[in-house]
Amino acid sequence: MGKPAVDLSLYLVTDSTPAILGNKSLYHVVEESLKGGVTVVQLREKTGDTGALIETAKRLIEITRKYNVPLLINDRIDVALAVGCEGVHIGQDDMELSTARQLLGPNAIIGVTVSNVTEALKACEGGADYLGIGTVYATPTKTNTKEIIGTAGVRHILETIADAGHTTQTVCIGGINESNLQRIFYQSGAEKKKLDGVAVVSAIMAASDPDAAARHLLQLVRSQPPFVHEGLPKGLQADDADGILQRVPAILRKIHETTPLSHNMTNLVVQNFAANVALAAGASPIMANYGEEARDLCKLGGSLVINMGTVTPEGLLNYYKALKAYNQIGRPVVFDPVGAGATSVRREAVKSILANGYLDVIKGNEGEIRTVFGDHDAQQRGVDSTSALDGPQKVKLVKALAAREKNVIVMTGKTDFVSDGVKTIIIENGHSYLGLVTGTGCTLGTTISAALAVHTEDKLAAAVAAILHFEIAAELAAIQPEVKGPGTFVPAFLDQLYAIRLATAKGDLSWLKRARVS
Ligand code: 3NM
Ligand code: MG
Structure with a gap:
């Protein structure tokens, strides 16, 4: 040549x-x-x-x-x-x-x-x-x-x-x-x-x-896009579940100390619950669905949750505006594609949201994540997930999707799969009551946003920290003597989110011994 x-x-x-x-x-x-x-x-x-x-x-x-x-x-x-x-x-x-x-x-x-x-x-x-x-x-x-x-x-x-x-x-x-x-x-x-x-x-x-x-x-x-954050210094790379687990307390402590803003554009069903979960987890929630507000809110050092649980045409335009504002200054965004496969409107909404901005973390159940990937057989009944893939297939899916989007994918279920396209972490915590209360998936998105806001340099560790905080709180809540079912579970769950945060801030990490991560 x-x-x-x-x-x-x-x-x-x-x-x-x-x-x-x-x-x-x-x-x-x-x-x-x-x-x-x-x-x-x-x-x-x-x-x-x-x-x-x-x-x-x-x-x-x-x-x-x-x-x-x-x-x-x-x-x-x-x-x-x-x-x-x-x-x-x-x-x-x-x-x-x-x-x-x-x-x-x-x-x-x-x-x-x-x-x-x-x-x-x-x-x-x-x-x-x-x-x-x-x-x-x-x-x-x-x-x-x-x-x-x-x-x-x-x-x-x-x-x-x-x-x-x-x-x-x-x-x-x-x-x-x-x-x-x-x-x-x-x-x-x-x-x-x-x-x-x-x-x-x-x-x-x-x-x-x-x-x-x-x-x-x-x-x-x-130039480097603002939403791409330099990773951790060499030597601090959490290349396995143990490495990540070691960083969980510091992430929770930082949430506790800095009270990051969690800007939620979320659905009507969970607004109140999500705000309470954010508070218990140590974040400062604002439920603001009007996209124009994002230009100011994105500058406050927090993160954005886009939850399309009750998507509307106007809502979509609001998401785009907010997404643009957060992307422009490199503040993190969590996308929760609620009910992604349930209707053709939602399938199209997912595509257009993906085409309108960078999403640092996408969190959904199996059906939702399959739809985001573009699997058209993932027809959902309502917003609940139906399981079709086995463990290795799930690992393959989250890894491929994370590699494609260059972000972190969280696929929730009895077992959760979290991947950054290279590493995939499997989490076995949680409790069946979480499936009997509406909006627990959505509020996990909010919890992840808090961790992401304080730990943008390693989204995988941030997501894992939030999931462990959330799911171990559920386990501890379920064994409280006053908890008889999903109704009494909700207040106990908020209490445990709060208790874990305070304990961690004081250096008591006994809760983390329950972590089942690989
Ligand atoms: N070729 P705009 S798309 C000239 O796909 C042309 O090969 C295309 O226009 C191809 O930047 C295209 O305004 C138009 O979107 C691109
Ligand atoms: Mg030609």
Whole structure:
């Protein structure tokens, strides 16, 4: 490979349709975006005469050369040859890569659109200079896309080409904008191969200030997302259940000492109970379902719980606003996909919430977690879970989902499974009364949020600490002499949450001996 690698960090694809460009000048927008730092420009015109296209390309190449940025032409090898620009971008229905290469020669930059593993491997083997992977998210800019592949699809392609030994550069495309760029970039990246950049149309072409838009997007590509927290220092890594168990008291103590805010956007059924559990566990609850409030609340050092137990269209918009606010400053979010598989509305809600922000922890029962994973057989009856998977299958599921989302997955049940995509912790604590009281699952989400707020650097340990606090409190409550059933259990449970917290603060860790963790 004699030719230098292209900087794909911020790849602009033009679009001069009025719906996107408005009444601005294409040349002006491209020049402004270059000032802002765009690193590649692709001229993409789906209509118009060849002569006019060549004229446009000629004018653009004068601009891109000033900024030392390559100009590529979508699909039209003839136009690229006519103007002598740096290369082309071809789709699956366009000219064959080998033919384009013959026509343009070895030094031309040729990129190929791919949306699955087969296309990606073929393009790499055929000598593509880069892959445009998409469509990541549905976008009004291109409505005839073949496949919406999400970040999971992008990551799968990256992993596959890396495994095959290809070092071909990559960008992703489709629905990328300033509010989702960092999450898409982060979740799409595979261990062995990250994306080299992102390609956008409307995020720049439709912007009122393309210079500022490009500048901001480039800065987002080049910086660590705020919601990614540096892990614990080496030597302190809790790589097994014992290591995590040792850190539980410190996490509980920190909750006790700092009273973190637990901002709950939760359902009507559990608001009161969740607030009481938060208080007993040592957090400061606020039940605020109005998304606008998150802009202020997210700055208070706490965490957010999104519980879609009584989801509504308006509620969803509120979730997005809050999610954005917390993601932007890197404060943690717990998502509780209550009844995820029960109705098609809820299945769609799960997808859109996943597409609207980064969720540090997702907590649900088996049916819910299966739905989040995309298992369409996980039809639920009401919001209760029906068990179908055995232990090893559950481990596999939580691990795969956590790896896909790059977060922590908690799957509750008689046995709980908690995974960060690498390690999976199995917890055998709890009591059957928890299943006889409404909202215990939801309030576990609240308890996890408190731990997460004080221990963002290790979400797995935070989740495990909260689960142990919660479930051992249930065990201790159930054996109190006054407890005769689920009714008397509830107050005793609140008492035990509180008692465990106070005992831990004083250094009494006898409760933790009940932990059954592996
Ligand atoms: N190609 P926006 S998606 C030009 O999937 C194009 O190959 C796609 O527009 C593909 O950044 C797309 O405005 C449009 O969402 C992307
Ligand atoms: Mg094409």
